[in-house]
Amino acid sequence: MMRDARLLIKALRDPSSVETLDSGQWTELISIARAESLIGSLAHRVRDMTVPDRARAVLQDAIEAHDLARQQALWEADCARRALADCSGKIVLMKGTAYVAANLAAGVGRSIGDLDIMVPREDLPVVEAALLDAGWEWVKPDPYDDQYYREHMHELPPLIHRERDRMIDVHHTILPLTAGPRPDADAILNDAVRLENGLYVMAPADMVLHSIAHLFADGDLAGGLRNLWDINLLLGHFSAENKNFWAELHRRAQIHGLCAELARALRLSNRLYGTPLDESRPDETIVSDSFYVRRLLARDGYGRETRKFTRFAFYVRSHWLRMPPLMLARHLWTKWRKGGKPSN
Amino acid sequence: MGEMHQILLKIGPAAFRIASTWREPLDQLAALYNAYPAPADQSVDFTVRLEPEKPWRRFIRPSVHIGGDFWLPDAAPLPLKQGLLAAEMGMNLQMALGWRRHLLLHASSVEKDGKALVMTGLSGSGKSTLSAMLAERGWRFMGDEFALLSLDSGQISPFPRLISLKNEAIGAMQKVAAETRFGPEMKTTPKGDIRHLVPPKAAVERMDAPARPALLLFPRFGHAPELREMGKSEVFVRLTQASTNYVALGEAGFHALTRFVDQVPVKAMDYQSTDQAEQMIGELWSRLP
Numbered sequence: 001m002m003r004d005a006r007l008l009i010k011a012l013r014d015p016s017s018v019e020t021l022d023s024g025q026w027t028e029l030i031s032i033a034r035a036e037s038l039i040g041s042l043a044h045r046v047r048d049m050t051v052p053d054r055a056r057a058v059l060q061d062a063i064e065a066h067d068l069a070r071q072q073a074l075w076e077a078d079c080a081r082r083a084l085a086d087c088s089g090k091i092v093l094m095k096g097t098a099y100v101a102a103n104l105a106a107g108v109g110r111s112i113g114d115l116d117i118m119v120p121r122e123d124l125p126v127v128e129a130a131l132l133d134a135g136w137e138w139v140k141p142d143p144y145d146d147q148y149y150r151e152h153m154h155e156l157p158p159l160i161h162r163e164r165d166r167m168i169d170v171h172h173t174i175l176p177l178t179a180g181p182r183p184d185a186d187a188i189l190n191d192a193v194r195l196e197n198g199l200y201v202m203a204p205a206d207m208v209l210h211s212i213a214h215l216f217a218d219g220d221l222a223g224g225l226r227n228l229w230d231i232n233l234l235l236g237h238f239s240a241e242n243k244n245f246w247a248e249l250h251r252r253a254q255i256h257g258l259c260a261e262l263a264r265a266l267r268l269s270n271r272l273y274g275t276p277l278d279e280s281r282p283d284e285t286i287v288s289d290s291f292y293v294r295r296l297l298a299r300d301g302y303g304r305e306t307r308k309f310t311r312f313a314f315y316v317r318s319h320w321l322r323m324p325p326l327m328l329a330r331h332l333w334t335k336w337r338k339g340g341k342p343s344n
Numbered sequence: 345m346g347e348m349h350q351i352l353l354k355i356g357p358a359a360f361r362i363a364s365t366w367r368e369p370l371d372q373l374a375a376l377y378n379a380y381p382a383p384a385d386q387s388v389d390f391t392v393r394l395e396p397e398k399p400w401r402r403f404i405r406p407s408v409h410i411g412g413d414f415w416l417p418d419a420a421p422l423p424l425k426q427g428l429l430a431a432e433m434g435m436n437l438q439m440a441l442g443w444r445r446h447l448l449l450h451a452s453s454v455e456k457d458g459k460a461l462v463m464t465g466l467s468g469s470g471k472s473t474l475s476a477m478l479a480e481r482g483w484r485f486m487g488d489e490f491a492l493l494s495l496d497s498g499q500i501s502p503f504p505r506l507i508s509l510k511n512e513a514i515g516a517m518q519k520v521a522a523e524t525r526f527g528p529e530m531k532t533t534p535k536g537d538i539r540h541l542v543p544p545k546a547a548v549e550r551m552d553a554p555a556r557p558a559l560l561l562f563p564r565f566g567h568a569p570e571l572r573e574m575g576k577s578e579v580f581v582r583l584t585q586a587s588t589n590y591v592a593l594g595e596a597g598f599h600a601l602t603r604f605v606d607q608v609p610v611k612a613m614d615y616q617s618t619d620q621a622e623q624m625i626g627e628l629w630s631r632l633p
């Protein structure tokens with residue numbers, strides 16, 4: 001039995017490697033890929049390989065499920081576009097919806113849950129009112145959570161559409177206001193690229209840096225393999241398309257205060273997925289990368305989460321990243337008194 | 345976290361790996377699914393995991409958390425004594441959330457003369473017991489939980505897992521089925537008393553043979569016998585609610601379901617006893633085109 005997620009990494013990195021798997025290994029690969037939300041990406045990746053019949057059927061299911069997810073994500077984005085037609089500021093699609101809307105390889109077979117958009121901070125009241133008017137409702141009508149989001153987060157409290165049951169997260173920047181780095185939200189909005197339908201996506205470097213910020217400067221690396229796979233595909237695509245991309249990427253990272261996160265992402269993406277890197281950069285090995293790899297691969301052949309201690313360490317780190325210690329203590333205290341799990 | 349015990353099962357078109365921290369539930373499964381063929385080539389569609397809810401719950405008041413490739417965040421754990429039920433619920437969950445090769449209807453189904461009778465309704469309507477009873481009276485049992493409606497051919501494929509008998513149905517079936525076909529008695533589960541019953545031999549031998557749906561019934565137990573017509577739009581809406589993957593299948597699910605509703609005759613059937621139901625079904629069946 002596989003003790004970590006290497007089987008999945010290998011299949012994504014070198015699709016022809018799956019041709020030698022026996023049925024037991026296929027079962028493990030499928031469980032790991034489903035648990036890491038990478039089954040759709042895997043399915044597309046091994047499309048032309050020789051695969052046993054039942055595994056082929058499972059992969060075909062995943063392709064069809066993700067085709068529908070893609071269609072629904074685009075539909076949801078269009079619903080938001082129509083609801084916000086009277087808002088003058090840019091509406092920037094983020095994450096999975098942006099990848100499919102911009103027809104990027106990172107969107108192929110990707111699972112997409114909520115709709116994430118970014119708008120200018122000063123537009124938030126108008127956007128909020130327009131969405132409420134068009135049928136979205138608050139998910140967590142809790143005064144503490146509400147106030148917490150508004151004062152300290154990079155997004156409004158989540159809204160859900162009462163008929164379509166789909167969530168929307170409205171961001172005004174890409175990291176919580178309490179995090180260390182303070183990305184330049186105005187620069188992101190200024191350089192956003194217009195799509196045919198009038199919605200926007202971030203410019204290439206910003207799109208990559210948002211994914212990197214989300215993975216390494218916010219959160220506990222849950223779903224990290226999927227996130228890093230996005231980063232790998234985005235880097236591959238943009239660097240092949242534009243030879244000045246690497247320089248632009250480093251320049252933007254400086255503007256957003258994300259140089260360390262970018263360096264970490266490049267090293268890990270190269271180490272796990274073999275992403276071709278900027279040749280001007282020296283090869284480095286950083287000891288702490290091993291802890292990240294250990295965490296990212298913490299999944300066994302039954303699809304179980306493993307390495308509880310490493311997982312917990314990254315969970316604690318995620319709170320540390322988000323808030324200064326005193327604020328963290330106050331937040332956890334309030335949450336604890338309310339009897340809820342400290343999930344934010 | 346080490347190796348888990350595991351068993352592979354094939355039920356109708358779907359194949360499962362059931363992995364468990366404990367041996368007992370798998371031994372029970374192995375005994376009850378003894379007559380089922382192993383998945384071809386040991387390949388499976390889904391993994392179900394039965395694990396302790398917390399590490400110490402492996403030994404102290406052992407409690408089984410139901411997990412797997414597809415899972416629900418709020419699934420309540422079951423005591424180890426109900427491990428068999430946990431495994432069955434785990435397989436149902438994989439089908440409900442993950443299966444895409446058919447439209448899943450929460451319905452029982454039986455077959456005669458190459459035609460399928462599909463029965464759906466709320467829990468307590470008696471659809472499961474009726475299918476089990478009819479299976480002892482000359483019908484081929486196809487499933488008591490899910491009817492699998494083909495997306496292309498419009499046929500129903502069997503999913504003849506163990507029949508899950510609840511409360512009074514246990515005693516009723518004990519009168520007509522051999523004791524060797526019953527699983528362990530599980531008292532006071534979240535669904536009441538439960539005992540599993542191995543379907544008749546023909547159900548297992550012919551579990552890959554689909555049948556054309558010829559009649560859809562909405563049975564309702566405990567009311568004076570009556571047959572009522574139902575409007576197509578009501579039937580359609582109720583079946584969308586009875587399907588676990590109608591939304592997930594998108595357009596393919598819509599086409600399969602509209603064709604089903606257009607082509608299959610429907611009746612709502614109130615009844616007070618199995619004999620009564622059997623007679624009513626017999627009459628309807630003889631008048632089918």
